[in-house]
Amino acid sequence: MKTVVGLDLGGTFIKVGLVNEKGKILKKEQLLTLGKKGKRTVLSQMEKGIKFALKGEKNVSGIGIGTPGLVDKNGKVFSAPNLPDWNNLPLKKIFQDKFHLPVVVENDVNTITSGEYVYGAGKGYKNIICITLGTGLGGGMILNGKLFRGSKLSAAEIGHIPICFGGPKCNCGNVGCIERYVGATYISQIARESIKKGRKSKIKEIVKGDLKKISPRVISQAYQKGDSLAKEIWEKVGLYLGTMLSGLINLLNPEIIIIGGGIAQAGKPLFDSIDKEIKKRAFPLLAKDVKVVPAKLGTDSGIISAASLIIGESKK
Amino acid sequence: MKTVVGLDLGGTFIKVGLVNEKGKILKKEQLLTLGKKGKRTVLSQMEKGIKFALKGEKNVSGIGIGTPGLVDKNGKVFSAPNLPDWNNLPLKKIFQDKFHLPVVVENDVNTITSGEYVYGAGKGYKNIICITLGTGLGGGMILNGKLFRGSKLSAAEIGHIPICFGGPKCNCGNVGCIERYVGATYISQIARESIKKGRKSKIKEIVKGDLKKISPRVISQAYQKGDSLAKEIWEKVGLYLGTMLSGLINLLNPEIIIIGGGIAQAGKPLFDSIDKEIKKRAFPLLAKDVKVVPAKLGTDSGIISAASLIIGESKK
Secondary structure (H helix, E strand, C coil), rough: EEEEEEEEECCCEEEEEECCCCCCCEEEEEEEHHHHHHHHHHHHHHHHHHHHHHHHCEEEEEEEEEEEEECCCCCCEEECCCCCCCEEEEEHHHHHHHHHCCEEEEHHHHHHHHHHHHHHCCCCCEEEEEEEEEECCEEEECCCCCCCCCCCCCCCCCHHHECCCCCCCCCCCCCCCHHHHHHHHHHHHHHHHHHHHCCCCCCHCCCCCCCHCCCCCHHHHHCCCHHHHHHHHHHHHHHHHHHHHHHHHHHHCCCEEEECHHHHHHHHHHHHHHHHHHHHCCHHHHHHHCCCCCCCCCCCHHHHHHHHHHHHHCCC | CCCCCEECCCCEEEEEEEEECCCCCCEEEEEEEEHHHHHHHHHHHHHHHHHHHCEEEEEEEEEEECCCCCCCCCCEEEEEECCCCCCCCCCHHHHHHHCCCCEEEEEEHHHHHHHHHHCCCCCCCCCCCHHHHHCEEEEEEECCEEEECCCCEECCCHHCCCCEECCCEECCCCECCCCHHHHHHHHHHHEEEEHHHHCCCCCHHHHHCHHHHCCHHHHHHHHHHHHHHHHHHHHHHHHHHHHHHHHHHHHHHCCCEEEECHHHHCCCHHHHHHHHHHHHHHHHHHHHHCCCCCEECCCCCCHHHHHHHHHHHHHC
């Protein structure tokens, strides 16, 4: 069976592994990214990782790389948060020249989308929206069975679809972006402000009065204990996400929406609330068959998904 | 040169013609739709029109049909406004069996999108968003050089993307849909309410005090005469449309956005205002190259576009 190298470049760690066609990791390794030391160091760390994965292997058919930032169709990285000097970096060419193997480079959320499509919750579907919900809101799309990349740069900046033309200012410069409502900071802020206004909540007990410690995880814990504020917050998040997703359903008629990232672990209250809003808001003919499900690939999803970039291509 | 039959099924008229590969109409005819008499009558009117176009022709390579309503990939119509008994109607099969020629059926806005892609403002581009702005707001998309149809039914219900999660109720059941802000009725309403509140405006002069007569066309006329209310209205419409389109630019990274329909004739003030909002709101890297232009095909766009459904297919 053929194998593929999958490399997940993160702000802190590089995770790299050798993956077989079934999406099973045969060996893996973790290295520090060392982004502050500049791109040469990062590239050399990546090279080390890839060499580890390739060592002693003969049947490797390519290298898949997931990276933060905006990537074009030639595998050039235009900008990447946490990697300040990554600008116009021809990542694909660099590693193709070095290892004489096909290399596919994609941004991290497109990579996860590909992974979920080839090995995860999206297996068997042709039109998929994948969002990752954490500090920010990232997104990727499979349209007609292919990762959709837009005309130039990786598209699917789902986090910056506005859900209110006059909403609060977002870091991107626009106002009312969905990320500005459902990013981890903003979810926590809803809880903090309600408690400061005197609202009683188990959230306060869990963080022992230290409101800075409030996080989506804490809100989920409070929800489990029957806290009404926590319930309201997940309903609100569902309303915001459901509004944005209803627009995407009306626009793209996807079969399945996959939600990953830390906040997706809120589980049932979040998914119920999203479902409810979609049923209320999207075209019934388009909404009735769409599934909203959690991402399926676990801890090593970054490596497996990066590998899927190569395996998925060869399956077309 | 090969020719194609293009048929544009409207609520009132059926327009049908014989079109050559270059998009030139060689002959055309207009018939009454007679929707109230039921589907048999409408089908028989369509048949008459197609027979007219086919008469004496030998080199006809197919029949393209643009119809209102939701259409699936097999050319089945699920529902169509103004054609009450058009439900589950296998339009493609009916005419394929009748004329023994390839038939492509698409909803009307997808049809126009195809026409603009093959013969109009979208020629040469691969990622196109097309909207038609009139009583309602319709949309179609070319993604990676193909008309995007979604997983089941023609997608791109762009008019029902929400731009405000708590906005006013739309006919579709959702709230805050873009159509609810920029449909002809709503644009006229802004003018009417301002004038009722005592705002002075040339709009009132043009309709000679009969506020029911206010239409987007009247507002454009007032704008030409330097009316400040008219200017504000187009700015507002641009803000709403710009908000929605910025989301689509961030999501899909299109190369060009084509705007057709009656309201697009407002011209410069509308397009300037949309441009301004897009520059303010969308990701600069994605916004800087996107063109926003008026549709190019004129009065016979329905016939030419329907023909493009066949010609575009054969060019793939």
